[in-house]
Amino acid sequence: MKLFNDRRITKIKQWAFEIPEHSLETYDKALKKLMGATGYTEAKLACRTGLSTTSIYHYLHSLRKPDNTIMENIAKVFDIKPSYFLEYRINGLVDFLKRTPKLVDIFLDISSDPLPIIEEWELEEKKQKKAVQSI
Numbered sequence: 001m002k003l004f005n006d007r008r009i010t011k012i013k014q015w016a017f018e019i020p021e022h023s024l025e026t027y028d029k030a031l032k033k034l035m036g037a038t039g040y041t042e043a044k045l046a047c048r049t050g051l052s053t054t055s056i057y058h059y060l061h062s063l064r065k066p067d068n069t070i071m072e073n074i075a076k077v078f079d080i081k082p083s084y085f086l087e088y089r090i091n092g093l094v095d096f097l098k099r100t101p102k103l104v105d106i107f108l109d110i111s112s113d114p115l116p117i118i119e120e121w122e123l124e125e126k127k128q129k130k131a132v133q134s135i
Contacts, residue, residue: 020084027071027087028062034078035060048077068092 023030035045042060046053051070058064066074068082068091075082082088097104 021081022089023084023086025086026062027066027085028060030085031060031074034080038078040077045074045077049073 023033025033035041040048042053042056045051046056049056049070050073055064059066059070065087068088071085071088072082075084075088078084083092097107
């Protein structure tokens with residue numbers, strides 16, 4: 001009889017290795033770290049996700065990019081949010097920008113000369129801090 005199921009063991013290992021809420025690394029590196037922290041092999045991950053070991057190999061070696069559905073599936077195995085993966089968050093941002101093309105123009109204006117905008121934000125932040133301190 002098993003004392004802990006695989007999900008419980010995964011959670012314990014997450015706490016032990018302090019897996020952050022979001023990774024800033026590319027998908028392949030983030031997945032390798034998760035697998036290392038939890039002891040998952042390519043075969044075990046393939047079995048748990050229903051993907052082939054070849055697909056897992058391709059994701060681990062940047063030969064193929066997973067779509068959001070696959071990242072969601074893999075995140076479930078590790079009991080984390082799919083937003084852990086940088087590419088998942090980027091895909092969400094790209095989808096959002098596709099629905100709001102005017103926002104793309106604003107970002108492009110900012111990226112051409114961001115200094116005045118940053119200075120404006122910093123000035124506004126200072127004003128807000130002074131307002132809070134005066135209360």
